[in-house]
Amino acid sequence: MMSSQDISQQFLALINQQQPFILPAYWDYPALFDAIMYQLLCDDRGRMEAYQAVIQRHVNGKKVVDIGAGATLPLTLMSVAAGAEHVYAIECNETAVIQAQQLLNAQQLNDKVTIIQGYSTAVELPEKVDICLSEIIGNISSSEGVLTILQDAKRFLRPDAQMIPLKCLTKIAPIALPPLYQNHFLTTLKAHYDTLITTLNTEKITINRFEFYNFPASHLLANPHLFEEIDFTQALQTESRRNDTFHITQQNELQGFLLWIELNVDAQHLIYSFATTPFTTPHVFKATCWTPIYIPCAPIPVRPDDCLQVQYYIHNRPDKINPDYQINVKIQRNNQIIHDFEINSVY
Ligand SMILES: C[S@@+](CC[C@H](N)C(=O)[O-])C[C@H]1O[C@@H](n2cnc3c(N)ncnc32)[C@H](O)[C@@H]1O
Structure with a gap:
């Protein structure tokens, strides 16, 4: 079986072929968010470099809340490296939280970062912070729920706090x-997520929009x-x-x-x-x-x-x-x- 890293690499190679193809918009559904999608996020050099540059410019000496911090805490770790005083990393996915906590322990960063498990809309912070950091932007800006989530997050912030993004x-x-391109890899990927949908009995998912590549x-x-x-x-x-x-x-x-x-x-x-x-x-x-x-x-x-x-x-x-x-x-x-x-x- 291919690792999520291999699948991500194959996916990026397909994107670089410049052929137009579509996939159902699986990414809008957190229940389908898996290691393949996470790897694609982390392998997006444009995304990572832009966030890194912005974090380096703004977070030195600041208290930060990272909303939706993820399993490998990329934005939290960039903030620590950029000199953040403290980061509160909120994450709702239990598996991601376990992995993130292991990472913090291994890097001995527990004095710099506090992980808070839960939906940001349902948790509290022990103090107000200077920077609200997040990456919960959908393929349509609001489709992952950023309007509701970040409006609520304003209660974590000092009056002069900065929003990133x-x-x-x-x-x-x-x-x-x-004309749309089709190949074996896309068929397999689609089958993987379609199977995942049928195994989820907690959420009814009917996807009626598509990701359009190239x-x-x-x-x-x-x-x-x-x-x-x-x-x-x-x-x-x-x-x-x-x-x-x-x-x-x-x-x-x-x-x-x-x-x-x-x-x-x-x-x-x-x-x-x-x-x-x-x-x-x-x-x-x-x-x-x-x-x-x-x-x-x-x-x-x-x-x-x-x-x-x-x-x-x-x-x-x-x-x-x-x-x-x-x-x-x-x-x-x-x-x-x-x-x-x-x-x-x-x-
Ligand atoms: C697109 S990923 C981003 C992960 C990481 N911050 C990064 O930039 O690579 C979004 C993450 O936010 C989490 N998430 C989404 N909404 C959330 C919320 N309201 N509270 C806490 N976590 C949330 C998801 O479980 C997922 O791990």
Whole structure:
């Protein structure tokens, strides 16, 4: 049997082949989060280098809370190395906590780091801290529950505390599908997670959005717009509604929407999962563990000068921290609405 490290390496090699392929968005579901996914996170050099640079700049001499610290405590250990006074590492996954505690014992860091087991929304810290550090950003910024989790986390912070990350944008555009690549490795990987879903009897999982690897910008049907803008220094709203209009630029079939992130870890360091034009900002990192998300719809022929009037609705059901997304679409041609439909991507 292949190790998660081997699978991660094979996955990264496949991504580098630049072929467009999709997978169900397994990453949105913590119940499916396993050693393969964790390895992909740790092997994402862009993600690690951006966080490392930002932590080195900001945490020296500071008290830090690391929310969702993970099994190998990467951001906590970067903070200690950067001179943090103390880190409170909160982690809800019991197996990850055991592994993390063993790591701390082995590195004799128990005076520098306190691990707190549980959901951040249900635990307390013994004191207020200067830095709120986390990496619970989804492929759509809010899809892992960051709005609810980080709004709640403000109770851990001193009034002048700093948020790392600082800000996250999700961009959106209507798309046509390119021919999709399929191979044995992808089939095996999909089978692995589909089996995992059937063995979980605690959580009902129906995945209705997809990770899109190597999406070709030629298949965007309009210029990208803003879907969601999260400024972690502000009060975070778990319900929002916005109207938008896309002008179709090519004759093709509308087959859904692509959404992707631009994550400002701090004001200078940016991680992105997809881009249509090169960034001009200085410290920019391409992610491999975040991908654009494809939300499908039934195919509809569109042509230049068609107009998509859309409404985005992002909302949390009372018992969930992961939001549902709704996109209402009206296709307008020659001043007439020729299609009117609703796409739901529920958690
Ligand atoms: C994407 S991983 C990041 C791990 C690590 N911080 C890193 O950057 O590699 C997210 C981690 O956060 C944990 N997590 C998510 N929401 C949490 C919450 N509200 N409280 C505590 N842990 C949480 C998950 O169990 C998972 O280990």
